[in-house]
Amino acid sequence: MAFMNISGWKISGVAAAVPRNVEENSDYEHLSSIERKFLIKTTGIERRRVAPKNIVTSDLCEVAANALLDKLKWEREDVDLIIFVSQSPDYYLPATSIILQNKLKLSSNCLAFDIGLGCSGYVYGLSVIASMISAGHLKKALLLVGDVSSSTVSYTDKSTYPLFGDAGTATAIEYDEHATAHFNLKSDGAGHEAIIIRDGALRNMVTKDSFEVKQVSEGISRCALDLELDGLEVYDFSVKRVPVMIKELLDSIDRTAQNYDYFVMHQANKIMNETIRKKIGFSADQTPYSLKNYGNTSSASIPLTICSELNNSLKVGKNRMLLSGFGVGLSWGAVDLELNNCICLPIIEV
Amino acid sequence: MGRYRYKILSMDIEDFLEKIKAEFVEDYDLGSLGADDNIKNMDWWSSMHALVIIALIDAEYDIMLEPSEMRNASTVRELFLIVKNKKG
Numbered sequence: 001m002a003f004m005n006i007s008g009w010k011i012s013g014v015a016a017a018v019p020r021n022v023e024e025n026s027d028y029e030h031l032s033s034i035e036r037k038f039l040i041k042t043t044g045i046e047r048r049r050v051a052p053k054n055i056v057t058s059d060l061c062e063v064a065a066n067a068l069l070d071k072l073k074w075e076r077e078d079v080d081l082i083i084f085v086s087q088s089p090d091y092y093l094p095a096t097s098i099i100l101q102n103k104l105k106l107s108s109n110c111l112a113f114d115i116g117l118g119c120s121g122y123v124y125g126l127s128v129i130a131s132m133i134s135a136g137h138l139k140k141a142l143l144l145v146g147d148v149s150s151s152t153v154s155y156t157d158k159s160t161y162p163l164f165g166d167a168g169t170a171t172a173i174e175y176d177e178h179a180t181a182h183f184n185l186k187s188d189g190a191g192h193e194a195i196i197i198r199d200g201a202l203r204n205m206v207t208k209d210s211f212e213v214k215q216v217s218e219g220i221s222r223c224a225l226d227l228e229l230d231g232l233e234v235y236d237f238s239v240k241r242v243p244v245m246i247k248e249l250l251d252s253i254d255r256t257a258q259n260y261d262y263f264v265m266h267q268a269n270k271i272m273n274e275t276i277r278k279k280i281g282f283s284a285d286q287t288p289y290s291l292k293n294y295g296n297t298s299s300a301s302i303p304l305t306i307c308s309e310l311n312n313s314l315k316v317g318k319n320r321m322l323l324s325g326f327g328v329g330l331s332w333g334a335v336d337l338e339l340n341n342c343i344c345l346p347i348i349e350v
Numbered sequence: 351m352g353r354y355r356y357k358i359l360s361m362d363i364e365d366f367l368e369k370i371k372a373e374f375v376e377d378y379d380l381g382s383l384g385a386d387d388n389i390k391n392m393d394w395w396s397s398m399h400a401l402v403i404i405a406l407i408d409a410e411y412d413i414m415l416e417p418s419e420m421r422n423a424s425t426v427r428e429l430f431l432i433v434k435n436k437k438g
Contacts, residue, residue, distance in 0.1 A: 032394070034377055037377060038378075042398050158396060230397075231398065232401070239414070271401050
């Protein structure tokens with residue numbers, strides 16, 4: 001396990017951008033109307049934002065970052081570090097973060113690199129930035145996190161298409177000698193096939209067979225370039241291992257659910273999330289959801305939920321937060337931190 | 351004693367079956383579903399329905415079904431016996 005107590009950094013602001021286009025799950029014609037109703041009831045997902053072909057993850061993150069930089073009145077040359085966390089980069093290479101360094105007009109003294117993670121990516125990304133900022137040489141950083149998952153799912157796959165929405169986010173982090181946070185991070189590659197896109201990288205390069213759509217089971221047809229998600233395995237992993245990891249973290253810092261103002265977890269689906277919430281003893285009031293209007297937004301789901309549900313609650317005063325991301329990899333983690341007068345912008349539509 | 355034990359199992363499985371039906375009653379007609387029927391043969395069945403049953407069993411019986419157990423069980427009775435065996 002990776003317990004890390006990292007001092008010297010704080011989150012100053014969060015922004016999130018989503019595509020303007022909305023898809024309603026009640027209109028998902030691949031399912032019967034009865035199945036759509038059941039899907040909405042069990043997943044909690046009524047609608048999702050879906051990007052058109054000309055908008056990619058970095059575009060959404062760029063919009064969020066610009067809005068956040070303007071709101072915080074940060075000078076661009078003062079940003080020392082940007083990290084882009086996504087499973088939907090612009091290109092194989094170069095790293096998308098470096099392209100964003102240019103688009104955001106940041107200094108060439110700014111460090112920039114990508115992290116290829118999904119649902120756990122926000123917490124992992126915070127741990128990396130926190131580690132780099134805490135040394136004291138870097139003062140200001142941007143964590144850009146998001147995915148356009150809609151580009152990777154098959155319309156004729158009822159186990160994925162109606163779950164995923166698109167979003168890009170920006171989180172501003174700066175040096176603060178008085179602040180501390182506590183992380184617990186884990187990974188298990190034995191579960192790598194639970195959520196996977198099989199073709200398109202080096203293990204299985206693209207061939208014409210990659211495009212062949214095959215029926216996997218009733219209501220599930222996809223090609224090898226589409227996302228596969230084993231719902232049973234992912235549920236089993238999430239409800240067994242995430243609560244254990246969170247309890248380990250809380251025990252290590254002698255805290256309980258009652259010590260927190262909010263618990264913001266990755267927005268997977270309502271059944272899974274509610275099972276986790278109850279297992280670790282957080283109340284419904286402590287646990288905001290963005291599932292209903294945005295779906296599963298992968299790595300962006302934690303900052304998106306903060307902006308969509310807590311943007312008024314967090315801007316004044318101190319709030320103790322528990323954040324937890326879990327999913328593809330398998331990879332999972334949580335962070336205990338305090339937000340102090342944190343700027344959270346309302347959701348931006350692109 | 352054997353007949354008494356059968357009655358206990360019989361009452362329990364009826365309760366188990368009714369709990370499963372209750373999860374889906376708002377959306378599907380499961381009135382004729384019996385203990386020896388395979389709910390996964392329903393044409394609307396999906397992994398989401400499996401998750402609903404797994405979550406129900408977790409909440410009601412404090413038992414976590416493994417994904418393989420859910421996949422391999424054919425009838426409601428087989429699911430019930432897995433839960434019963436795990437309960438001890």
